[in-house]
């Protein structure tokens with residue numbers, strides 16, 4: 569693993585705006601190409617294929633892309649376990665978003681298409697909130713895992729959304745935590761715009777991570793191979809406008825970790841109001857990430873080696889992408905990764921081979937330190953530990 573300096577202009581073009589005004593600010597080798605795949609064998613996990621991060625910032629539109637991303641290296645199959653539906657906190661949030669979207673865009677009785685529906689939970693929340701019907705498109709969708717009670721209203725298309733799908737005939741297009749996995753973002757949005765044709769009333773509802781916070785906190789655990797595209801409020805708005813949409817609003821949600829965007833095809837009057845000007849702040853953030861990354865990694869390494877040196881054990885809580893990314897850089901003195909999703913128990917973390925254990929196993933592990941991979945779950949996790957009688961220090965990244 570290494571991090572390069574800032575500055576070199578890459579040969580690549582920006583996959584959002586097409587300009588060649590790119591600037592490399594972070595380089596890292598040995599990054600597992602997939603961090604949500606279930607790996608049942610420790611050796612296979614340790615030998616998991618790796619790729620490189622060559623993070624490039626576009627000075628023209630503020631978009632950030634991994635120049636070294638190769639989509640052939642990723643796999644989104646039914647082995648892909650991305651669901652957060654085992655967390656009460658996350659489910660409450662997602663249900664709130666579903667209800668809010670249905671209310672504000674008057675989607676009761678209407679038809680919704682979700683691109684990148686994952687395991688399909690969100691469409692079931694929208695069905696509960698009153699939509700008439702829904703279609704979920706995703707290569708990893710597993711209809712067998714969805715409550716048969718939704719069969720009449722929801723249907724599933726296993727596969728990618730590409731040119732073969734045909735017209736998008738719906739009142740709303742939902743796309744959550746998907747755009748950041750798409751490399752050719754301009755092509756993807758153009759495809760959606762074309763598939764909408766003259767349906768100017770269809771609303772687009774997108775949810776994805778906000779990158780400003782990641783840059784300003786040098787949150788290295790939030791940068792990983794599967795996320796090849798990184799957006800801020802401004803760069804996301806600029807991309808949508810460029811692809812023929814009018815952006816109705818972008819807001820921050822989930823403790824300011826996610827961007828929620830609402831848009832619709834632009835009418836004859838054009839894309840509407842201009843995008844927030846965050847280019848200067850983004851560039852500062854990029855420089856901060858680049859210059860602070862090494863210090864942040866080392867601070868975690870030293871904290872964890874301190875625990876081990878004193879004869880204690882440390883675990884991380886959250887065996888998903890952030891966890892994989894954290895362990896690859898700072899996991900040497902971590903004994904296990906805890907997760908509440910039973911589908912992951914007994915599996916291993918890609919890249920480092922840490923075993924994924926159920927919270928109950930912490931009784932025996934008796935950790936001195938629990939590092940929570942997302943601060944939003946601290947309360948939930950502290951309550952779980954208290955219930956188990958595990959006395960550990962709990963801190964979040």
Ligand SMILES: [Zn+2]
Nearest residue numbers: 582585626629
């Ligand atoms: Zn650009």
